Amino acid sequence: MSNERVYIVEDERVVAIDLKRRLERLGYSVCGSASNGQDALSEIARLRPDIILMDVLLRGDLDGIEVALTVKKELDIPVIFLSAYTDHTTIERAKEATPVGFILKPFKERELATMLEMALFKSVADLKVREKEQLFAAILNSTTDAILVVGKNGNIVFMNPGAEQLLEISDTEARHLQAYDLFTLANKETGEEYRIPRFNDHNKVLKAHNLRLTNRSNKSFVVDMIINHEVSQNTTGGDRIISFKDISRLDEITDTLNYQASHDTLTGLLNRNELAARLNEILRKSAGQQSSIHALFIDIDHFKILNDSCGTHAGDVLIRTVAASLKRHVHGRNFAARIGADDFVLVHYSLDESGDPTDVTELARVLLDSCTEDVFTWKGKPYPYTLSIGIIPINETFDSEHEIMIAGTQTVLKVHRSGGNRFSFYEQHTGGRYQSLPISEWISRIHSALQEDGFVLYYQPIEPLLRGKERSKLEIL
Known part of the structure; x- marks a missing residue:
């Protein structure tokens, strides 16, 4: 036992004392208790316990379910309901607060121990899932790539901000529209329409490059596309995760460089x-x-x-x-x-x-x-x-x-x-x-002759007509 801190909300004082004694015997630390909703909310916000045991019926204006709804919205602390009532109305209201457990009074100590242990384990697991979801949401919202989730019938299930910008339609407006109502794809080089092929068990990821995407505003972009086909174990088909990377600027630069090179x-x-x-x-x-x-x-x-x-x-x-x-x-x-x-x-x-x-x-x-x-x-x-x-x-x-x-x-x-x-x-x-x-030919011959010392010097003397007036000279032939 890791001495988790438990807060008790119970309007029967005797029951609250007995519950505190049982919890301490099981190794838990009881950090506080309250008999009405207002006091409970004030102390829970201050003490921040690991888990709350909440009686459904409380004194005052707020019952346990209303307190649990506020805790869920503002503090996100797991709640286990304690109640002697199992009527349909009570159960349906309790579901709205998404408790991690529901213990029917009277209960045995072993039942309490099991419920607490499972509830705390589930709470930690849920927290990890929420953290991953928040991280995933942050990635989806921060990436410039357009990411869509398309249902097995071709309808839009989700679009991130990148997809909203590329397709010029909001996620809310796109919900339940068909994917091909939002864009068309064509081969960039040939202009031929591109249709997404069928998937099979051996081909669940599809990649396509240099496609021309045209949105409903008739604006065109050059994109790379990746489709991940998620197949559910319980159905014959699943959602498709489609991502588009807008490479229009890169394509423009590449075309410019290719043009300049040629x-x-x-x-x-x-x-x-x-x-x-x-x-x-x-x-x-x-x-x-x-x-x-x-x-x-x-x-x-x-x-x-x-x-x-x-x-x-x-x-x-x-x-x-x-x-x-x-x-x-x-x-x-x-x-x-x-x-x-x-x-x-x-x-x-x-x-x-x-x-x-x-x-x-x-x-x-x-x-x-x-x-x-x-x-x-x-x-x-x-x-x-x-x-x-x-x-x-x-x-x-x-x-x-x-x-x-x-x-x-x-x-x-x-x-x-x-x-x-x-x-x-x-x-x-x-x-x-x-x-x-x-x-x-002459350039080649002259170059070879210079390299191989192939030139021969021919000359003839030039004699002055009047001796003694000038020195003899040579004429290079």
Whole structure:
């Protein structure tokens, strides 16, 4: 016995004294007693006993049940009723106070001991449950995740504040409404409606990511969802606990980072890395098939002259002007990229699936004509510009995007050297491979010769016509 403190509320003095004696013999400490309700409430509030033995009938205006109701509401101390009455009205009223026990007078000491021990044990257990409930409620109320409890018929049983905010409806208003009256779910990428699948004994937890949730106000959010299906042992179905984590901001940041990683900041076109990835994917998918895809490599003729004479800002404006012209032809599966200062690539899927270049030829002419239609003006002065275009068919000739890039650079350089302002198709050479650029070959040879001491110095003397006037000199050949 841990010497728990008991308070007695009994209007019969003799009974109260006998009860006190029995309790002390059982090892309990009687901290006080009262014969009427008002005195009992005052002393109980001051003494805070561990448990109360309460007679139902008391002297004064308050009976034991009314005192117990006040104790339950204000002090939360367990109460055991003592009564000689078991009529229906008394029992029903006593239930309202949720006592931990009811002892019928007269009672034996063993009955009292058993009831007290069980009541105190239940009181401690109930306290632990309430503490867990309070902790759980605090977690539910403080988390930003939306948490709903949905009944087996699909009706809303509970919503936390996070769910109220996400779905824009209060818990009270949502009670007994169907879950799908409050929101719809769809696949974020495809837009297809998402329906929660059936659960079974082996699949009681379901997780789904990147869903688009739309509430009744037609506001959309990107969410991750977890559903825990609680199955009752006594029924064939149970409640579902659904939690939604709003990842809209994270999704927005991710999309922004992905865009920045794959696009050119000046023009909004794809960048070099993204172009390489897409070209390799095209080569992989079109292996062994007739190609109807062409890459148009585009350079601005004499761009350096404008950039140096008018400044880099003028050069940037011209680059954006050309990019805007290319964007007008980005539709369907077409895409465009900026791969250098004034270097662009437009990948075009021909309308003719047989690979006939008629379609891409017309596109090249349109791009050349756009230079004269969209005259570039800087500080009130017109600066005519032209383009050089090299057209590369994307087919089995190439094993990688690197080979396509070299072929495109080679072809557009050839157009530059012929004066620009026109287009030319890539010419396939013997063996089905591209030729390395002459300048790149010379750079490689010179570098190797420097490393391997492969240069030989040739010179010849230069003799003055009049002897003695100047010293002899050497001319390096």
